[in-house]
Amino acid sequence: MTHIGVLTAGGDCPGLNAAIRGVVVRATAAGLTVSGVENGWQGLMEGRVRPMGRDDVRGILTRGGTILGTSRTDPYVHGSGLASLLPTLAETGIDAVVVIGGDGSLRTAARLGGEGLSVVGVPKTIDNDIGMTDVSFGFETAVQIVTDAIDRLTTTAEAHNRIMVIEVMGRQSGWIATHAGLAGGAEAILVPETAYDLEDLARRLVARHEAGSAYSVVVVAEGVPGPDGGPVTAGKDARGFERLGGVGNVIGVELERITGFETRVMVLGHLQRGGTPTAFDRVLATRFGIRAAEAVIEGDFGMMVACHGTEMTLVPLSESVTEPRSVPQSRLDETGWFGV
Numbered sequence: 001m002t003h004i005g006v007l008t009a010g011g012d013c014p015g016l017n018a019a020i021r022g023v024v025v026r027a028t029a030a031g032l033t034v035s036g037v038e039n040g041w042q043g044l045m046e047g048r049v050r051p052m053g054r055d056d057v058r059g060i061l062t063r064g065g066t067i068l069g070t071s072r073t074d075p076y077v078h079g080s081g082l083a084s085l086l087p088t089l090a091e092t093g094i095d096a097v098v099v100i101g102g103d104g105s106l107r108t109a110a111r112l113g114g115e116g117l118s119v120v121g122v123p124k125t126i127d128n129d130i131g132m133t134d135v136s137f138g139f140e141t142a143v144q145i146v147t148d149a150i151d152r153l154t155t156t157a158e159a160h161n162r163i164m165v166i167e168v169m170g171r172q173s174g175w176i177a178t179h180a181g182l183a184g185g186a187e188a189i190l191v192p193e194t195a196y197d198l199e200d201l202a203r204r205l206v207a208r209h210e211a212g213s214a215y216s217v218v219v220v221a222e223g224v225p226g227p228d229g230g231p232v233t234a235g236k237d238a239r240g241f242e243r244l245g246g247v248g249n250v251i252g253v254e255l256e257r258i259t260g261f262e263t264r265v266m267v268l269g270h271l272q273r274g275g276t277p278t279a280f281d282r283v284l285a286t287r288f289g290i291r292a293a294e295a296v297i298e299g300d301f302g303m304m305v306a307c308h309g310t311e312m313t314l315v316p317l318s319e320s321v322t323e324p325r326s327v328p329q330s331r332l333d334e335t336g337w338f339g340v
Contacts, residue, residue, distance in 0.1 A: 003033040004296055005049065005094035008066040009040030009073075009105035013126045013138030014277030015285035016066040019100050021057040022289020023122075028053055030297050035094060040101075041108065042073035044085045049092050061282055064275045074108055082115040096301065098292045100124050102136075106304060107321040113302045114318070120295045121304035121317045122288045126272055129173035132320040133306035137285040142169070142272045143179045149268055150184030150217060157215035163205060163255055163263040167248025169272050170221030172324040176272070181219040182335055188216070189335050190251070192223040193326050198251065202258035204339075209261060218255070226250045245269070287312055 006023045008016050020036070027034050036056070038048040060067055075084045088094070096118040099109040102125040113119045123130040126142035146168050157164040166186075168176045174191020181189035187208065190196050205216045222244045226232045234245040248265045256263035277285065284307065291305045291312040303314040 002095065003035065003093050004096050004098055004293070005035050005037050005044070005089075005092070006052070006068070006098045007037035007040050007043060007100065008068050008070045008124075009099060009101040009108075010070060011072075011102060011125070012065050012070055012273055013124050014064050014141035014273070014275060015137035015281040016070075016100060016124060017057075017060040017063045018277060018282045018285035019122055019124065019137065019289040019292075020066070020068060021060055022286040023098050023293045024052050024057045025054060026290045026293035027296065030293070032293075032297070035092060036068045037097075039069040039071045040073060040105070041075050041085075042071045043068075044088050044097075045073065045075060045079050047088045047091065049088060049094070061286075062276050064277065072104075074104070076108060076111065082112050082117060085112070085117070096120070096296045098122060098296065100289075102127070103130055103321055103324060106130065106317060110302070110318040110321055118301040119317070120292050120301060121320070122292045123304060123306070123320070124285070126176065127170055127173055128175035129171075129324040129326070130320060131323060131325045132304070132315040133325075134309065135284065135307050137281045137288060138273075138277070139175060140280045140284075141275075141278045142176055143183065144278055145272050145275070146176055146180035146268060147183040149266070149271070150180060150186065150219070153266055154184070154215065154217055157217060157264070160262065161209070161214050163216045163218065163252075163259065163261050165218045165220060165248050165252040165255065165263060165265045167220050167222055167245070167265065167267040169268075171223045171244055173326050174221040174223070175327055177219045177221040178327050178331060178335060182338070184217065184219070185338065186217045186219045188218045188339055190218065190220045190224045191327060191332065192221055192225075194332060196224070198227050198254055199258065202255055205255065205261070206259050209259075218251070220248045220251055222247060224251075227254055
């Protein structure tokens with residue numbers, strides 16, 4: 001294998017450029033040719049490919065987003081699977097693909113690998129919910145962004161004796177809410193992994209305020225169901241995928257009604273995805289990229305790079321996407337010590 005195509009697919013997150021840089025630098029040092037595929041799987045479907053060398057990745061380490069662009073286009077949903085990619089692969093001579101993506105993108109990569117594509121996966125997601133790796137790059141930066149927001153919102157909540165509900169990302173797993181809630185000193189953390197009792201939460205918030213605390217902060221993951229038990233959505237995106245969002249507003253209205261305390265809601269949304277990655281994520285993403293290039297060099301296809309402890313290893317790509325990685329109950333129990 002001599003020609004790698006590298007692409008970033010799905011939602012963007014801090015550290016993508018560091019991962020691209022890691023792949024390009026390691027692969028070209030070994031004498032391999034590298035091409036960047038623009039806008040994820042869409043680029044392979046449309047022939048949008050450009051050569052990449054060391055000069056093309058200089059200075060990108062600190063940048064958010066992705067220099068290659070990304071999209072949620074899926075060759076199985078919006079095309080005919082591997083057949084949609086074959087013309088570009090044949091024209092460019094790309095014989096191996098490094099896919100830097102989240103659970104959906106990696107699931108597609110595993111399926112394409114089953115059809116014969118030589119593929120290596122790199123897990124990226126701020127949600128930290130990809131299986132078989134201890135951590136995904138982008139998560140630590142998102143947690144820091146949310147923690148900073150909680151710190152700022154806490155001061156205004158305290159000044160006005162308010163309840164502040166902060167909605168964060170977390171479609172299936174509440175990793176961001178859990179870690180940022182702990183770091184920011186939230187009084188309550190609501191995540192998809194466990195049910196909540198809104199009436200009980202309201203009673204505890206009232207007791208807290210009556211005991212002298214001048215504010216309360218509640219962190220809610222976007223994947224948490226509404227009080228009626230159903231999902232709260234914001235319609236569908238341009239590609240037809242359901243968009244979660246708005247549960248914070250629903251819970252905020254109910255908390256204000258039950259408690260009688262003024263309640264404000266802040267939906268952080270895509271603020272969590274953007275900006276400069278932290279030093280931790282720059283290093284982590286770089287190491288992921290290096291190991292992915294080495295997997296191609298060694299011919300280890302159908303694998304995903306994973307971080308176990310502090311070491312980079314390879315795990316079967318098909319097994320890593322079977323189910324999302326949830327916040328363990330032990331971690332959720334730890335948050336309970338600091339609640340209302």
